Amino acid sequence: QSVLTQPPSASGTPGQRVTISCSGSSSNIGSNTVNWYQQLPGAAPKLLIYSNDQRPSGVPDRFSGSKSGTSASLAISGLQSEDESDYYCAAWDGSLNGVVFGGGTKLTVL
């Protein structure tokens, strides 16, 4: 059971916009910034979004993040086949004194 809650799966067709939700609590998302990671099949995770809505250099602007209260969302617009991947949200948890991850969402491009 993960501390942060994500839907296990999501899907969309090429060109569509999809969103992935992430729900937490006051000790993690409610009081710290949210980060999103993309893990392509067979690869290490990669930082996709940091500080709720910031993109590292090289991440396409099709990817965007937002946060409100104790929840966050990742949006992917103009869906492409190469976006098929696992996506994880994460945040520092001040009560646990550690990083907490969501269970991951497997995105399928139909």
Add this chain to the structure above:
Amino acid sequence: QVQLVESGGGVVQSGGSLRLSCAASGFRFSRDGMHWVRQAPGKGLEWVTFIRHDGSNRYYADSVKGRFSISRDNSKNTLYLQMNSLRAEDTAVYYCAKSSQLPGALDYWGQGTLVTVSA
């Protein structure tokens, strides 16, 4: 460019010990906190432990507290994870990751090393 290369994984019997290493290059290792994160086969990411840039503070997941120990040698640009009293549920790919200045943001990851604990 930033590179993190883990080593030391392998097969170990339940109750045994293993030490993982993570060789860092391409950034000022002594200035950044470092994490270990693991992923059991077919499962999601699980944070394991974090150490501050100077080793002054270390944090552990409850699942490994008292059994695992994180350390670093800034003169060798190397991060370590000493794993004792290993259990079957510790079987996973272990990633080392560099911490950004923001808490919880891991901006670079290694390719991981597989640890298999046999019964």
